[in-house]
Amino acid sequence: MSVKILKYIFLELVRSKFILIYTAFLFTFSFAVIYIGHDTAKAVVTLLNISLFVVPLVSLIFGTIHFYNSGEYIQLLLTQPVNRRSIFLAEYFGLSFSLSAAFLAGAGLPLLIYGLSISAALLLFTGVMLTFIFVSLSFLSSVLNKDKVKGIGLSVIIWLVMSLIYDGLILVILFAFSEYPLEKFILILTTLNPVDLSRILILLQLDISALMGFTGALFRDFFGSITGMVTALILLLLWAALPGLAALKVFSKKNF
Amino acid sequence: MIRTEKLKKKYGRFEVLKDIDINLAQGQVTGLMGPNGSGKSTFLKSILGLVIPDSGKIFVKEKDIKNKFDYRKYIGYMPQTANYPENLKVKELFKIVKDIRTDKKDYDYELYENFRIGETENKFFGQLSGGYKQRVTAAVAFLFDPEILILDEPTSSLDPVSVEILKEKIIKSKTDGKLVLVCSHLVPDVSELADRLVYLLEGKILFDKLIPEIVNGSGGTLGQSIKKIIEKINSDNEC
Numbered sequence: 001m002s003v004k005i006l007k008y009i010f011l012e013l014v015r016s017k018f019i020l021i022y023t024a025f026l027f028t029f030s031f032a033v034i035y036i037g038h039d040t041a042k043a044v045v046t047l048l049n050i051s052l053f054v055v056p057l058v059s060l061i062f063g064t065i066h067f068y069n070s071g072e073y074i075q076l077l078l079t080q081p082v083n084r085r086s087i088f089l090a091e092y093f094g095l096s097f098s099l100s101a102a103f104l105a106g107a108g109l110p111l112l113i114y115g116l117s118i119s120a121a122l123l124l125f126t127g128v129m130l131t132f133i134f135v136s137l138s139f140l141s142s143v144l145n146k147d148k149v150k151g152i153g154l155s156v157i158i159w160l161v162m163s164l165i166y167d168g169l170i171l172v173i174l175f176a177f178s179e180y181p182l183e184k185f186i187l188i189l190t191t192l193n194p195v196d197l198s199r200i201l202i203l204l205q206l207d208i209s210a211l212m213g214f215t216g217a218l219f220r221d222f223f224g225s226i227t228g229m230v231t232a233l234i235l236l237l238l239w240a241a242l243p244g245l246a247a248l249k250v251f252s253k254k255n256f
Numbered sequence: 257m258i259r260t261e262k263l264k265k266k267y268g269r270f271e272v273l274k275d276i277d278i279n280l281a282q283g284q285v286t287g288l289m290g291p292n293g294s295g296k297s298t299f300l301k302s303i304l305g306l307v308i309p310d311s312g313k314i315f316v317k318e319k320d321i322k323n324k325f326d327y328r329k330y331i332g333y334m335p336q337t338a339n340y341p342e343n344l345k346v347k348e349l350f351k352i353v354k355d356i357r358t359d360k361k362d363y364d365y366e367l368y369e370n371f372r373i374g375e376t377e378n379k380f381f382g383q384l385s386g387g388y389k390q391r392v393t394a395a396v397a398f399l400f401d402p403e404i405l406i407l408d409e410p411t412s413s414l415d416p417v418s419v420e421i422l423k424e425k426i427i428k429s430k431t432d433g434k435l436v437l438v439c440s441h442l443v444p445d446v447s448e449l450a451d452r453l454v455y456l457l458e459g460k461i462l463f464d465k466l467i468p469e470i471v472n473g474s475g476g477t478l479g480q481s482i483k484k485i486i487e488k489i490n491s492d493n494e495c
Contacts, residue, residue: 005352
């Protein structure tokens with residue numbers, strides 16, 4: 001049942017102006033970065049920075065606005081003989097697929113044209129994972145707040161924490177406890193933030209981890225191994241699944 | 257066909273429904289009235305599964321609907337407003353509900369045709385006026401020829417011709433033995449359509465009477481009669 005509803009949600013979303021603008025923006029930026037730099041590896045680093053900034057922001061804000069704007073549509077679906085879980089999953093995957101398709105078309109096509117490297121493929125993979133993760137968080141933010149403004153506010157706070165404040169806190173910890181061996185602690189802290197985790201995964205592929213000193217070597221040892229890669233993948237999947245499941249739990253009992 | 261027992265719902269400290277006991281029969285149009293915040297919407301939404309009651313029971317066709325969704329195949333719902341996704345086409349909305357309600361294959365296209373929805377089925381919801389959206393939701397509600405119809409302010413945005421088309425359809429549905437529950441602020445609509453009026457006030461049923469009983473007992477129009485009944489109840493309470 002979810003798949004049938006999902007199909008229409010996906011089709012509706014890929015027609016939206018916002019998704020088209022998002023795709024065009026990513027395509028123009030990606031194309032320009034590769035064309036000007038003539039170096040796909042450098043382009044990946046630039047694209048990485050913009051992706052880690054833009055993908056979570058767009059997924060969170062667009063996801064939250066979409067959820068509130070779909071309120072009456074969700075209500076109509078809920079009055080049909082279908083369970084709430086199916087509607088929630090259709091909304092979640094419909095939105096995540098459409099934003100992922102926009103990301104892959106926008107950022108992926110230029111990379112594909114100029115030759116797809118492992119790091120570029122990893123960039124696309126993490127971009128898609130981040131989309132699923134932050135759509136999940138946007139739905140959690142939406143179901144927890146009846147008021148749209150509060151929901152969008154919480155989403156902005158989540159983005160600020162994940163993209164800016166968290167890194168700042170790590171830097172403060174590193175600075176304050178610079179005389180202590182913090183490498184393992186920082187490694188754990190990094191894995192707890194999906195944005196940082198994605199960044200590390202790609203940087204390690206680009207052979208610039210040497211710039212990161214001893215911490216970089218430790219990261220390389222861990223994430224370079226099969227165990228490290230599997231751990232990273234599991235953590236990213238958990239980041240997508242856990243807020244989504246929490247949102248589903250609230251959605252199942254929510255009064256509309 | 258729809259029965260509630262001691263239905264209760266609270267939003268925080270605010271008690272919206274207080275022990276609502278009601279029994280709605282088929283072949284009857286029941287009007288649901290009451291001031292804003294009286295619990296009308298919460299009551300309708302509880303039957304539809306949009307609101308989860310704190311306690312009490314709701315039976316649809318003698319089956320308790322708690323944690324169930326299959327019973328909704330018997331219900332056609334027309335919401336007051338229909339702000340659906342702006343890039344969704346009208347025909348896609350019909351396809352979605354048809355894909356969900358696979359149990360029914362013989363569709364009732366009467367309202368679809370009378371409202372001439374086919375002419376604009378390729379339009380997006382973002383291009384439609386409020387009245388046209390309401391015509392679409394009415395056609396969706398009646399499409400599956402459901403045994404129960406729940407209509408929330410069904411004529412609020414409709415043009416006069418569409419109002420008459422819809423009213424004829426509601427009366428026809430009643431004659432066909434369906435249960436129709438109409439929530440409305442418009443006394444003329446209730447007067448014209450309903451056989452029975454349930455009046456809610458502060459989450460309680462203030463009165464539940466047949467329309468002739470209300471009008472004959474008080475004299476005058478339905479609106480005047482409702483006013484008189486409420487004044488009498490209030491003065492009795494004061495005494």
